Amino acid sequence: MAEVKAKRKTDIGPPHYEKFLPLIIKENYGKWKYHEIVKPGVMVTVSQSGARLYTVRAASPRLLSIDKIRTYADLADKYSNGYLRFTSRNNVEFLLTDESKIDPLIADLRVLGHPVGGMANSISSIVHTQGWVHCHSAATDASGIVKSVMDELVGYFTDMKLPAKLRIALACCLNMCGAVHCSDIAILGIHRRPPKVDRTKLKAMCEIPSVVSACPTAAVRPATIDGVPSVEVIEERCMFCANCYTVCPAMHLNDPLNDGVSIWVGGKVSNARSEPMFSKLAIPFLPNNPPRWPEVVDAVRNLVEVWAKNARKYERMGEWINRIGWPRFFELTGIPFQKEHIDDFKHAGLTFKRSTHLTH
Amino acid sequence: MAEVKAKRKTDIGPPHYEKFLPLIIKENYGKWKYHEIVKPGVMVTVSQSGARLYTVRAASPRLLSIDKIRTYADLADKYSNGYLRFTSRNNVEFLLTDESKIDPLIADLRVLGHPVGGMANSISSIVHTQGWVHCHSAATDASGIVKSVMDELVGYFTDMKLPAKLRIALACCLNMCGAVHCSDIAILGIHRRPPKVDRTKLKAMCEIPSVVSACPTAAVRPATIDGVPSVEVIEERCMFCANCYTVCPAMHLNDPLNDGVSIWVGGKVSNARSEPMFSKLAIPFLPNNPPRWPEVVDAVRNLVEVWAKNARKYERMGEWINRIGWPRFFELTGIPFQKEHIDDFKHAGLTFKRSTHLTH
Amino acid sequence: MQTFEYGSVKIEVDEDGFMQKPEEWNEEVAKALATTEDVKEMTEAHWKIVYYLRDYYKKYGIAPMVRKVCKETGFSLKEIYDLYPSGPAKGACKVAGLAKPTGCV
Amino acid sequence: MQTFEYGSVKIEVDEDGFMQKPEEWNEEVAKALATTEDVKEMTEAHWKIVYYLRDYYKKYGIAPMVRKVCKETGFSLKEIYDLYPSGPAKGACKVAGLAKPTGCV
Amino acid sequence: MPEKKRKTPKLDELEKGAWPSFVKEIKTAAEKNAMADDLLGQLERSYEEKIGHWKHGGIVGVLGYGGGVIGRYSDLPEEFPNVSHFHTMRINQPAGWFYTSDVLRKLCDIWEKHGSGLTNMHGSTGDLVFLGTKTDELEPTFKELTDLGFDLGGSGSDVRTPSCCCGMARCEWACYDTMALTYFLTMHYQDELHRPAFPYKWKFKMSGCPNDCVAAIARSDMSIIGTWRDDIQMDKAAVTEYAKSGMNIQKDVVGNCPAKCMEWDGKEIKIDNKACVKCMHCINAMPKALSPGKDRGACILIGAKAPIVEGALLSSVLIPFIKLEPPYTELIELVGKIHEVWSENGKNRERVGEFIQRVGMGNFLEAIGVEPIPEMVAHPRENPYVFYEEYFEEEDNNG
Amino acid sequence: MPEKKRKTPKLDELEKGAWPSFVKEIKTAAEKNAMADDLLGQLERSYEEKIGHWKHGGIVGVLGYGGGVIGRYSDLPEEFPNVSHFHTMRINQPAGWFYTSDVLRKLCDIWEKHGSGLTNMHGSTGDLVFLGTKTDELEPTFKELTDLGFDLGGSGSDVRTPSCCCGMARCEWACYDTMALTYFLTMHYQDELHRPAFPYKWKFKMSGCPNDCVAAIARSDMSIIGTWRDDIQMDKAAVTEYAKSGMNIQKDVVGNCPAKCMEWDGKEIKIDNKACVKCMHCINAMPKALSPGKDRGACILIGAKAPIVEGALLSSVLIPFIKLEPPYTELIELVGKIHEVWSENGKNRERVGEFIQRVGMGNFLEAIGVEPIPEMVAHPRENPYVFYEEYFEEEDNNG
Numbered sequence A, B: 001m002a003e004v005k006a007k008r009k010t011d012i013g014p015p016h017y018e019k020f021l022p023l024i025i026k027e028n029y030g031k032w033k034y035h036e037i038v039k040p041g042v043m044v045t046v047s048q049s050g051a052r053l054y055t056v057r058a059a060s061p062r063l064l065s066i067d068k069i070r071t072y073a074d075l076a077d078k079y080s081n082g083y084l085r086f087t088s089r090n091n092v093e094f095l096l097t098d099e100s101k102i103d104p105l106i107a108d109l110r111v112l113g114h115p116v117g118g119m120a121n122s123i124s125s126i127v128h129t130q131g132w133v134h135c136h137s138a139a140t141d142a143s144g145i146v147k148s149v150m151d152e153l154v155g156y157f158t159d160m161k162l163p164a165k166l167r168i169a170l171a172c173c174l175n176m177c178g179a180v181h182c183s184d185i186a187i188l189g190i191h192r193r194p195p196k197v198d199r200t201k202l203k204a205m206c207e208i209p210s211v212v213s214a215c216p217t218a219a220v221r222p223a224t225i226d227g228v229p230s231v232e233v234i235e236e237r238c239m240f241c242a243n244c245y246t247v248c249p250a251m252h253l254n255d256p257l258n259d260g261v262s263i264w265v266g267g268k269v270s271n272a273r274s275e276p277m278f279s280k281l282a283i284p285f286l287p288n289n290p291p292r293w294p295e296v297v298d299a300v301r302n303l304v305e306v307w308a309k310n311a312r313k314y315e316r317m318g319e320w321i322n323r324i325g326w327p328r329f330f331e332l333t334g335i336p337f338q339k340e341h342i343d344d345f346k347h348a349g350l351t352f353k354r355s356t357h358l359t360h
Numbered sequence C, D: 001m002q003t004f005e006y007g008s009v010k011i012e013v014d015e016d017g018f019m020q021k022p023e024e025w026n027e028e029v030a031k032a033l034a035t036t037e038d039v040k041e042m043t044e045a046h047w048k049i050v051y052y053l054r055d056y057y058k059k060y061g062i063a064p065m066v067r068k069v070c071k072e073t074g075f076s077l078k079e080i081y082d083l084y085p086s087g088p089a090k091g092a093c094k095v096a097g098l099a100k101p102t103g104c105v
Numbered sequence E, F: 001m002p003e004k005k006r007k008t009p010k011l012d013e014l015e016k017g018a019w020p021s022f023v024k025e026i027k028t029a030a031e032k033n034a035m036a037d038d039l040l041g042q043l044e045r046s047y048e049e050k051i052g053h054w055k056h057g058g059i060v061g062v063l064g065y066g067g068g069v070i071g072r073y074s075d076l077p078e079e080f081p082n083v084s085h086f087h088t089m090r091i092n093q094p095a096g097w098f099y100t101s102d103v104l105r106k107l108c109d110i111w112e113k114h115g116s117g118l119t120n121m122h123g124s125t126g127d128l129v130f131l132g133t134k135t136d137e138l139e140p141t142f143k144e145l146t147d148l149g150f151d152l153g154g155s156g157s158d159v160r161t162p163s164c165c166c167g168m169a170r171c172e173w174a175c176y177d178t179m180a181l182t183y184f185l186t187m188h189y190q191d192e193l194h195r196p197a198f199p200y201k202w203k204f205k206m207s208g209c210p211n212d213c214v215a216a217i218a219r220s221d222m223s224i225i226g227t228w229r230d231d232i233q234m235d236k237a238a239v240t241e242y243a244k245s246g247m248n249i250q251k252d253v254v255g256n257c258p259a260k261c262m263e264w265d266g267k268e269i270k271i272d273n274k275a276c277v278k279c280m281h282c283i284n285a286m287p288k289a290l291s292p293g294k295d296r297g298a299c300i301l302i303g304a305k306a307p308i309v310e311g312a313l314l315s316s317v318l319i320p321f322i323k324l325e326p327p328y329t330e331l332i333e334l335v336g337k338i339h340e341v342w343s344e345n346g347k348n349r350e351r352v353g354e355f356i357q358r359v360g361m362g363n364f365l366e367a368i369g370v371e372p373i374p375e376m377v378a379h380p381r382e383n384p385y386v387f388y389e390e391y392f393e394e395e396d397n398n399g
């Protein structure tokens, strides 16, 4: 051990990015002049010097085997001098200098089953999280829904005919890893059953004061059960946030009968035109229906289609809804409006309609 | 007593309004077609039948002696067949059918010292409250400030050259009798000293649990002082709302050294163009400086002038600020921005600038 | 501070006639105060309300809401006004020797 | 549930090696657990941290925040990592017999 | 009657200037009325000392009523004995604040006899306020008032005096009869108005159109604001007139439409009425050319209030559109249910707007039997914290 | 290595369809790797039962670090022994996610040897995630990683792995060098990144312009977003080109300007740059004609986070404009002060955005020594509840 320790390197940080930049980028770093989307998934960035960098963007499932990564590496060697990158939405991008290699690369990617696209007014890959593949908190799977939804929407990835960009994100629980709270369409796993307390283990596993204070609605109270210090849950107060579970493994939220998926719309991140916005609840609950979650797929497709048909150019989902109003949104999408849509959390009052600006 | 009681009439409600309507209104009730502002303070309302009703609006101090009311009655007899009304902003309106009587009426009103105006794009009378004239809660006087400010702004009442209507309101304490929270400019009396508890009287005068629960910040705590049940105030927690005083006379808030006036801007009530808006804090504190509150008068005049100079047609104060942004508002008005402007109450987080939409 | 005298009763009251030393309350005082509120006679019904108010006040330190008074005593609001013409707050609370209701006017 | 044995010590631990019955903790147990966390010897400094953690936990029912541990024991974060190479949460808390810290990962 | 004139150097300053002076009003009254004169004295003192001189509260009234009078006592009764009592009486104004010279004079006569001779025309809630009298004068004043056909307004935890814009009496935009409804509600709720029994005050305000000339949306628990459902009425010739007269229709009218649903091609205005949010702007700008549609009614909003104590609220949409005609059955049933639910569950001094926020709009709607609809919200919830009330149990396998 | 193929009828369904299949990825890995194979088995089980099969938490790591590894244990260890441990390692990605084929292959080799052969390229925070290995493999993997020049990223209450858009490497709009700053911050905070000592996590995200291509404003405690101060650069000839090509400049560009500060007369675009809010829209729409000004820098915003537990937050403006060049002294000092104040006063599991709301932005600014300016607020307060900290005493007569 001591031996190992002597040799241990720590706190070296990641390698410097310059090591991985192609020459054209090094030479034109900070000197780019403009870009143009050449065709779906292909962009040229032109430097002040006239240099032209071609980016080819391909879909990736994010969950990658080392075999697939090696295949990417091979493609990079073949077409882009070994240079490639990944995007903030987990697509893979090949950085070409030779225009003539674009189409052969695309052909190879197609064979591999990785569609090229996701640029400009398209739907890019779904930002998502772990789901049943790795997380203890998941109220639904992540990758399975993403795959099912994108199988349906892939045409919008490989095309650029939408009114604007459309960003979908998925989080498998309310922790919302990823920016699903600001997505055009967000798919969110939710629990609907209060925690079942594992009384026998609680004391050994958890700090009781932490569990109690973790609950935002004071639904968790200390309680001595059969002489053992534990907690109890006032079920009416629980809104299924799972914060108690995060700090205490003995508070089980996962539940096959009651877990499922909610759909949110109209968020955005960019400052383009309108300010960033949170997504708002569109569909409170859809069942977990693996392997292909048909209800979720239908719901998302419907949202995309209604928006695509009705929005004006440059109108992101939320901007479109802001123009037409929520009543019309519910009317056009055919989604029933329910009690659950009405906010009753901290700032609820601010979400009520406090004017007579209504269409009739 | 029994005798009196036998004769008592109760629950008769107000007289029916029809008794007080001139014939032209009775005949054209609900049949008006359009109106036109003839000149400052004079409007004609034209009926589908062609009938023409002339309204002459004059300023009133709201606090009226019966002598003045009798004078109004005399004027009404002379010019409008005895018919008159008051407006939701406490102006008096004479309802004429004879166009030729308009100017003589205006002349009489002028002699009386009651300017005619307040219509269309003008400043109308200031909606206000009791102040030191009648209320126990007042942190400032109402009528005195109103008079001082309107003496300064009367030119905007008798004219119609502003970009839009401008509504000023005053409330002498945070109870905000009147809609000052939604005014283009609001003048608001504020306390700045925590309540001084009148310990000896508290128990006899107040319900201790009510006082304690009245405090929104839990600054009031039950305490036994010299053996007598009473309350104590955690001064750092107090934000001077006076709710404790409202339920308990022994919690004195009024304080000549610390009471004063704050100025708020950009609220509106109408649904025209933009939705109704709350007023926002412009100047946290100005001293009580009777009889003419020069600091308040200057501040209000400055706000009116800067707005009048910079706003586009139809832009109410708040709409103008929304277009140019608050940084520019503070720049143009020369008002220093301070810690106090930043919200730290319940929904504070929602008032922070959560985008990069900034002018530099 | 003013003094209110009626028969043998002599108590300190405020401008509105509310007792300043509630601990001095007794049925005599109540009867005396009742005369100021247009109550001719303290009937059983009157006492029922008075004692309900006093019990509630002792328990919670506050006067009950009007609706609660009606519910718990079984009198309609109209009946309460018949018993105490100046109403539950001004009339009944005063006779019951409670602190002057403030709050909303 | 797994069993961890070292010398005379035999205790139940979870997958991460945290004690399941904290009431069985004693200095021997601590020494035994320390061997799993790359601590060669339990010095005075090690015990200081262990007892600070235990005292705090007894008092508040929770583990202290790291910054507090540093402040109260006088050790810098670096020193704590030198003493317990797997850190205050995994290393020190385990040796001190506390519940497994969950919270933020 | 005061022998010689008071010295009020501070207040005298407020007799100067072009705006009508309240000090002059008090002085006029003070010439004949000792209460008014002592008011002047006490007010001058307040101006010197920068503090009010009124004691807290006061609980006085007329027999059989729990509201309508605001008790007030001076804290300097020795110096200003005539305002040692100085209660205000709230007189329920006629709807729309219309008067005849005749009735005004009679009101003045009553107040000359029994009070300070000072009034507010009107209070912020809408009442005609008789400003200052003694306890003993309350009953006699009340008697004379009722004889004249007037009654007291609200105060305390009751229905407050309803008020409204002049509506159909003088405004072409009134989408329902505000004055008729105001009169109706005032009469219908006489008992609730005079005998406080709610958790807190309840205000009704009626505006005939979305311009909201009584600020209903900002200061009434129930705000009834006229609106319409069909197309804006347009007089094309009048549009042309406006254009000719130099109006910049594109910039000032179309450019300000919040729904972006208007188009102007230099000749005609086109309105996508389905998208129009009935804001009134275009109509306000061109009253001769445009007016509200023919299918008129009102939007009912709920919950406005001043900031004490959880922050101010604007009313929010409860019923997007309702036809409002006598006997107003639907409205009265709705209000009844709300009063019931709020009275039963509201805390002391909890306005209905705060109550709704505390229990949740969804639960409130359920309790009053109104279906939730998207018109009620500016937007659906942003947070994922839904209180689902039921869940499936393991046994229940067909979940 | 599994003898014969598992039956995974549910998951097999997810091999169909045009989108690349994660199931195929797992299967590929499973051919050679027992962990991946048991993952497949356990996942199929989850698909059957509609529930995850991972136990809560797990606290494992490498020596000397408090973060970087997420411990994970199966709750079906008997059935799926190879995922009885299945910890992920978060590898700090190179800034901008640029790689060479060479380095990727070397990373794969390490993971082939020590882990499941499965990865996330990348995790939502930005790390290269090595998905699943056993406790014993952590140290050896770490050693090989550091030998290759890689290090672990953050987890727990520490500085999380910073990430950024590609910025100047490939984007003409980058207003500062996002990758340089990301690298700098990552190196500067190595200790804070590896040894959790904050009240809760702290995320940095860097976007080169207001388009915010890493969603910094939505998911980082400190969001550093490029912007500019001077006039938008314009190539008039290119504007003409766009117009000719059929672009509807009035409607699509000018009509969408949130500041309403653009004008188009059919020939030229005029921008009132003083009013422009730097939203990027016009530039996005006409990249060849318009670009950000020359006086470039960044806006620093603070406090974004996901909803747990008080509701989600977007970052809010702290420093409207700052020049960002090495050695970044001003920024580092600012962050230092914030970390100090937050660490000293923050509650356990309280993100800085929540902390600011709890203590009040004004107090927070005072504590970190930053002047309040109107750029920090969407609007000043609406409620009248100001906490004045001082008052005059009676003795103090010159108040």
Ligand code: SRM
Pocket (backbone or CB within 6 Å): A035, A043, A086, A087, A088, A089, A090, A091, A118, A119, A120, A121, A124, A125, A127, A164, A165, A167, A182, A183, A184, A267, A268, A269, A270, A271, A272, A316, F096, F164, F165, F166, F167, F170, F171, F172, F173, F211, F212, F213, F214, F215, F284, F285
């Ligand atoms: C590669 C990438 C950055 C990176 O370092 O990884 C990137 C790159 C570019 N973005 Fe982006 N954006 C990238 C994620 C984002 C994100 C973040 C996200 O989606 O999570 C946003 C915010 C989205 C939101 O608002 O919710 C984003 C909002 C934009 C916008 C503003 C769009 C809008 O109208 O709201 C533009 C401007 C435009 O497209 O006209 C933009 C424009 C661009 C340009 C054109 C910039 C340039 O000149 O190079 C780049 C190619 C655009 C394209 O894909 O159409 N980029 N861009 C990211 C690609 C993600 C992907 O694989 O799809």
Ligand code: SRM
Pocket (backbone or CB within 6 Å): B035, B043, B086, B087, B088, B089, B090, B091, B118, B119, B120, B121, B124, B125, B127, B164, B165, B167, B182, B183, B184, B267, B268, B269, B270, B271, B272, B316, E096, E164, E165, E166, E167, E170, E171, E172, E173, E211, E212, E213, E214, E215, E284, E285
């Ligand atoms: C008489 C009165 C109603 C009453 O029954 O008493 C009234 C009467 C009219 N209002 Fe009003 N409004 C009256 C208070 C209000 C209020 C309430 C207030 O000020 O407290 C508002 C809401 C103000 C706000 O938003 O803060 C109000 C917002 C409007 C608007 C919308 C203005 C806007 O652009 O926001 C219009 C439309 C217009 O003027 O173009 C309007 C238009 C009108 C018209 C033109 C309606 C008509 O066709 O008769 C009337 C004459 C207008 C004028 O004075 O220029 N009235 N009007 C009130 C006169 C008050 C006064 O003495 O000054």
Ligand code: SRM
Pocket (backbone or CB within 6 Å): B128, B129, B130, B134, B135, B136, B137, B175, B176, B177, B178, B179, B246, C103, C104, C105, E070, E072, E088, E090, E120, E122, E123, E124, E125, E126, E127, E128, E129, E153, E161, E201, E203, E218, E219, E220, E304, E305, E306, E307, E308, E309, E351
């Ligand atoms: C007389 C009047 C002001 C005026 O000069 O016009 C008035 C005067 C008082 N109001 Fe008011 N309010 C008056 C209209 C209002 C309004 C406006 C309205 O009704 O349209 C409001 C804002 C709207 C609302 O109801 O929220 C208003 C909001 C308050 C509040 C705060 C209520 C809240 O829920 O936030 C209080 C405090 C309370 O109720 O304890 C209050 C309390 C008071 C008290 C009774 C003082 C108190 O703390 O108990 C004042 C008595 C003053 C006096 O001595 O005469 N007054 N009060 C108005 C009634 C005249 C009338 O009947 O016509």
Ligand code: SRM
Pocket (backbone or CB within 6 Å): A128, A129, A130, A134, A135, A136, A137, A175, A176, A177, A178, A179, A246, D103, D104, D105, F070, F072, F088, F090, F120, F122, F123, F124, F125, F126, F127, F128, F129, F153, F161, F201, F203, F218, F219, F220, F304, F305, F306, F307, F308, F309, F351
């Ligand atoms: C792996 C990853 C999801 C993914 O598949 O990409 C992830 C996975 C977990 N996150 Fe996360 N978070 C991940 C990015 C995020 C992000 C996005 C980001 O960083 O940009 C967020 C939203 C932004 C934010 O920080 O607010 C996020 C917000 C959370 C939260 C809620 C925090 C909050 O303050 O609201 C929790 C709960 C917690 O901290 O206790 C959480 C907790 C977790 C835990 C540790 C589960 C837990 O309750 O302890 C998850 C471990 C899953 C597993 O078994 O692997 N994760 N988490 C992401 C990290 C990969 C990486 O390092 O690159």
Ligand code: SF4
Pocket (backbone or CB within 6 Å): A129, A130, A131, A135, A136, A137, A138, A139, A171, A172, A173, A174, A175, A176, A177
């Ligand atoms: S969103 Fe929830 S379930 Fe999904 S990875 Fe994050 S913490 Fe786990």
Ligand code: SF4
Pocket (backbone or CB within 6 Å): A194, A195, A214, A215, A216, A217, A218, A219, A220, A233, A237, A238, A239, A240, A241, A242, A243, A244, A245
């Ligand atoms: S899930 Fe959330 S609301 Fe429910 S008990 Fe746990 S912490 Fe409380």
Ligand code: SF4
Pocket (backbone or CB within 6 Å): B129, B130, B131, B135, B136, B137, B138, B139, B171, B172, B173, B174, B175, B176, B177
């Ligand atoms: S605003 Fe305050 S001080 Fe003024 S009248 Fe109303 S309650 Fe009294």
Ligand code: SF4
Pocket (backbone or CB within 6 Å): B194, B195, B214, B215, B216, B217, B218, B219, B220, B233, B237, B238, B239, B240, B241, B242, B243, B244, B245
């Ligand atoms: S003034 Fe308001 S904040 Fe201060 S003690 Fe009284 S109730 Fe509390």
Ligand code: SF4
Pocket (backbone or CB within 6 Å): E165, E166, E167, E171, E172, E173, E174, E175, E207, E208, E209, E210, E211, E212, E213, E214
């Ligand atoms: S609210 Fe509408 S209907 Fe009533 S007076 Fe104002 S403009 Fe006319």
Ligand code: SF4
Pocket (backbone or CB within 6 Å): B273, E256, E257, E258, E259, E260, E261, E262, E271, E275, E276, E277, E278, E279, E280, E281, E282, E283
């Ligand atoms: S009423 Fe308002 S929303 Fe409707 S068309 Fe006119 S301006 Fe537009």
Ligand code: SF4
Pocket (backbone or CB within 6 Å): F165, F166, F167, F171, F172, F173, F174, F175, F207, F208, F209, F210, F211, F212, F213, F214
């Ligand atoms: S954030 Fe701006 S600078 Fe960075 S990639 Fe996106 S568009 Fe380019």
Ligand code: SF4
Pocket (backbone or CB within 6 Å): A273, F256, F257, F258, F259, F260, F261, F262, F271, F275, F276, F277, F278, F279, F280, F281, F282, F283
């Ligand atoms: S950057 Fe945005 S705000 Fe500025 S001119 Fe362009 S569109 Fe308008």
